Amino acid sequence: MQYKHLTEFLTSNAMALQQGPIAMIFVEDEIEIASTLRHHKEIGFAKVLAFIPDVFDLPPDLKDVVHRIDFDASLESDVQAAVNQVAAAAPGVWMFFCFNAEYLFFPFCEARSVNEMLSFHEEERREAMLTYVIDLYADDLSTCPNAVSLRHAHLDRSGYYALARNHCANVAQPKERQLDFFGGLRWRFEEHVPTSRRKINRISLFRAKPGVTLREDHSFSEEEYNTYACPWHHNITAAVCSFRAAKALKRNPGSRHDIKTFRWHNSEKFEWNSQQLLDLGLIEPGQWF
Known part of the structure; x- marks a missing residue:
C-alpha cells in the first residue's frame, strides 16, 4: 500500500479514512521509523498513514498494515497542510499526528x-x-x-x-x-x-x-x-x-x-x-x- 503522493491516496483509497481513529506519522529522518509505526498500530489505531521520503524502506511486516505515502516532511508548513487535507477528507473521524521517534x-x-x-x-x-x-x-x-x-x-x-x-x-x-x-x-x-x-x-x-x-x-x-x-x-x-x-x-x-x-x-x-x-x-x- 504505497502512494506517490497524498492526492493519489485520497482519490484512490478514500474508504481507508472512513474508520478511525487514524494516526498520521510524518517521517523526518531514518531514526526509529519502524518502532514509531508499530507502537501506534499496537495501541489501537485503525489506520496508520506513514508520510515518508521514498529513500527510506519499511520492514516487510509493516508494508501490509501501513498506508505509505511518499512525502517530504522537512517543512512544517507542508506537514500542516497534509494534516488539514486528510482532516477535510474525513469529517467526524478522530485523528492523531506526530513525527518519527x-x-x-x-x-x-x-x-x-x-x-x-x-x-x-x-x-x-x-x-x-x-x-x-x-x-x-x-x-x-x-x-x-x-x-x-x-x-x-x-x-x-x-x-x-x-x-x-x-x-x-x-x-x-x-x-x-x-x-x-x-x-x-x-x-x-x-x-x-x-x-x-x-x-x-x-x-x-x-x-x-x-x-x-x-x-x-x-x-x-x-x-x-x-x-x-x-x-x-x-x-x-x-x-x-x-x-x-x-x-x-x-x-x-x-x-x-x-x-x-x-x-x-x-x-x-x-x-x-x-x-x-x-x-x-x-x-x-x-x-x-
Whole structure:
C-alpha cells in the first residue's frame, strides 16, 4: 500500500479514512521509523498513514498494515497542510499526528485502546485532546551521538510549568481554559531554541470537523479545540514522548558542540509505561477510571 503522493491516496483509497481513529506519522529522518509505526498500530489505531521520503524502506511486516505515502516532511508548513487535507477528507473521524521517534501514551494504554479512550472523551462532549510533548533523550551521548536510545531513554521528572495564554487583541485578558506549557529540553537549553518552538503543548488528537484547521503552532482554528478541559471538570490528557528535540539539538551546528550530555539531577529513566507518566503528573485520567 504505497502512494506517490497524498492526492493519489485520497482519490484512490478514500474508504481507508472512513474508520478511525487514524494516526498520521510524518517521517523526518531514518531514526526509529519502524518502532514509531508499530507502537501506534499496537495501541489501537485503525489506520496508520506513514508520510515518508521514498529513500527510506519499511520492514516487510509493516508494508501490509501501513498506508505509505511518499512525502517530504522537512517543512512544517507542508506537514500542516497534509494534516488539514486528510482532516477535510474525513469529517467526524478522530485523528492523531506526530513525527518519527515520537510515541503516544495515555492513561492505562497498556490495557485499553486509543479507541476506548477517545470514545469516552467524545461522550464528555470533547472534540480534541491536549497532549504534552515530553522530551526523551539517551543518557550517554558518547554511545548514542544522535541522542536516541529506546533502551536507555530518559526524561525530566520535574521542571515543567504553565503560563496564561492571552488574546492577541487584549494581552491583559487570558483565554479561557488555555495555557502554554513549558519544560524539558526546550526549557533547559532554551538559548538554542527559537521562542516560537519552546512550548510543549500540542493538540495531537482531534476529531476532524469541516472548517476547523490545524495552525502553524499545532493549535486549531476553533478555540475550544485548544482548551485543556471542559468547563465542568478535568478531562483526560495524554503525552507524546518524543526524541525530536534531542535529535535537533544534537544535529544543529549551533548547539551540537555545546551539549555534552542531556542528563541532570532531575533525569529519570523512562519506563515506557503510562503509570510513570501518571505518577509524575505529566498526564491525567480526568473522570476515566
